[in-house]
Amino acid sequence: MPITSRSVTARTAVMAAGLALATGLAACSAEATPASNSNPFSEGAVDPAAAAALPERYKSAGVINVASDIPYPPMEMFDENQQLTGLDYDLAQALGAKLGVRLELQTQAFDSIIPSLQSGKNDIIMSGMNDTPERQETLDFVDYFHAGFSILVPEGNPGNITTVLDLCDKDVAVQKATVQAEILRTYEQQCLDKGSRPIRVSELPLETDVQTAVRSGKAAADVVDSAVAAYAATTAGDGKIFDLVKDPANPAGYNPVYTGIGVLKKDAELSKALLAALQSLIADGTYDRILAKYNLSDYTVKETGLNLGGTKP
Template identity: 55%
Template sequence: MNARTTTLVGATAAAAALALALTGCSGAGSGASAAQGPELPTGDEISTTVDAKLTALLPDELVEKGRLDIALDIPFPPMAMYDETNRPVGFDPELARLLGQKLGIDVSLNKQAFDSVIPSLQANKNDLIMSGMNDTPERQETLSFVDYTHGGFAILVQAGNEVGVTTQQDLCGKTVAVQKATVQGELLRAMECDGDPVTVTELPSDLDAQTALRAGKSDAYVADAVVAEYVAATTDDGEAFDVVRDPENPAGFNPVYSGIGILKEDAELVEAVRQALQALIDEGAYQQVLERNNIAAYAVESAEVNQGAAQ
């Protein structure tokens, strides 16, 4: 635990309270730093209050730096996207701002390609990842996860489903587009098929994978259920894609935990973030952010670490 003085904690809390009073004027966006003003909720975003006991859990080097640098892949709706003012919104940015408020520290939201988010932590460019990242045993070799959602992946096909995909097994012999470096690609390649295997097309961004399906370059697109449901509901007013719904997998195929990724050796930060998330769960702010982004069905009941290992 960081042995900070009462004076410093009080000053941080006072600064946070002052900033909260000014949230309606805050214009900080992606990559905001302490010099530009804190990255805080604006408009109708959910707000919370600082907890000095949680502030005291932060590692000394972060207190000295004065902010949490957070890597996120954007756009990746509904997890992260830009609003009309180019401000990051969605589940990850909004939860990140809440965690910063609760911990009494500024946050800087830094756009990062998904396949480079872990290297950005290893290079000390970012402190944690908030990018809808699945908690897997393989990633736990490098990261600890504070899990914040639980759900599977979903399959999208072009409207009308002329390819006839009704179950996960129907993807055998088909070409499926996914974002590069995602768990979905690994799961599809590992599927046992009676005939031809799944042909997995990995593309740089999630939007590229969606575009491949729209252009007929793939038979299906696979992503986390929270993302796929949003894409299906919003693209061409819901007329572009159909979601393949399997009654045997109502929460999506191969349900997994996703969460906030932090380097394993940063144990103090892991615990500070875990307790801050638990506080947001207890007060209801976490549930409000889920509901704002239409992903309440994928909530976790408590803030736990590395639940992916037990799946």
């Protein structure tokens, strides 16, 4: 059965900074997050075709507001100086350079991230959001990432979890408004068939809250995007905190899916401009450099496109 979701840092101190900032940022979700003073990916040349395709209202404003549920390492996070970083942040800077405008990340809780576009507060979503047929009813996706979903457990794997069915009759935490919870509940009959009780799923506001629950023993595991799980499992600092469960039958994670930039369907011209900018980044190698920076090269898209969710890579 597939597992799908929405879609720590290199040092434990960075994860702690993200946790400390999350509460404060939640109270001002419409405000722009702190950005690094300089970012090499914002310094690329404009792509004339992509810039020409951008609707006039964004050219005039000079900015595209990006809804992003921060922190969600390694997609969006804070460094040791509390400056915003991560795959989505760097990619946003590079896309802005191609389009000749700024892409400015705005902190937005994930469960209200689509409504923030519908209300006009934000223009697009870059938040590790998976491209699913259900979401395609509301959004178009410019797909830039392809990864599965994995199980994150405390270091040493005290629950001896080796596959998703080992989660039966255990407390598992996931982030609220992701589809992991729904999918995990589809294993109820398989758990019963093996003589066990269903998985007990709890949904928490932030991925950092989920990881805290696992660290504190309130949850046996976190089911999350493979990129996030792999990043958390390699966290340095005072010692190893998590282990990544490696299911031999699913070495790349469960059911790889596409992650994309979410754009309301009525803004189709904006989607086309973003797609042209992304294709330009792939062609000149910037895209590969961004993924390599975060050790995520295993999750590149061979060829990008619109609404690839539900199709084979």
